[in-house]
Amino acid sequence: MTAGPPLIVTRPEPGNAATVRRARAMGFAVHAMPLFAAHPVEWRAPAAEDFDALLLTSAFAARLGGAEFAGLASLPVHAVGAATARAAEAAGLTVARIGTADAQQLLDAMASQDIRAILWLCGRDRSEFDARGAAITPLPCYAVDPVPPPAAWADLTAAPAVLLVHSSRAAKRISDLVGAARAHLSLAAISPKAAAAAGEGWRDVAVADRPDDVAILAQARALWHKGAK
Structure with a gap:
């Protein structure tokens, strides 16, 4: 799966590391980019x-x-x-x-x-x-x-990528950081409320069917396959 768009994990630690481990086991090219502590x-x-x-x-x-x-x-x-x-x-x-x-x-x-x-x-x-x-x-x-975005944030989000959204606050923060230039980015959200908080204009938005990592990563995989085409 590493030939497609990278996966960006924005949740705070220690959840970020756990999600990154699961994503790597699934074959994602994954980047830990916590936006909160x-x-x-x-x-x-x-x-x-x-x-x-x-x-x-x-x-x-x-x-x-x-x-x-x-x-x-x-x-x-x-x-x-x-x-x-x-x-x-x-x-x-x-x-x-x-x-x-x-x-x-x-x-x-x-x-x-x-x-x-x-x-x-x-x-x-x-x-x-x-x-x-x-x-x-x-x-x-x-x-x-909130914490300052990691140094690689700007470069990673300037190119096609899939971002994991684990909360409504994270969705709003991602939206504010990315700005209007978002049509190349896809979101996998933990809930409909989190997806709604991200606003519009994204390439794709997918919503997990339950609030856990397995479900949100399943949606991320579907978005990855669409982005790899």
């Missing part, structure tokens, strides 16, 4: 008995949350994506449900079970969701901040 922020766990469930929409919450998670171990975790669920289990939490689409679909499923008091361990910058009547308490335990 994640770090913990100070937080304190509230009383677990005040909540029915814990919502995790990113693996960063479990990876960077630290020792405060111990006080929440009694709460069932509802996680978006398998990677987030694995990180939660590694942090000593019990996963009750794994959402295979996005946070809104997972919240809809929680509402159908009459789960009303939800603690959302989230990032400092977060999306808004329809709570469906539930009381959602957002509690930032990490932050993902």
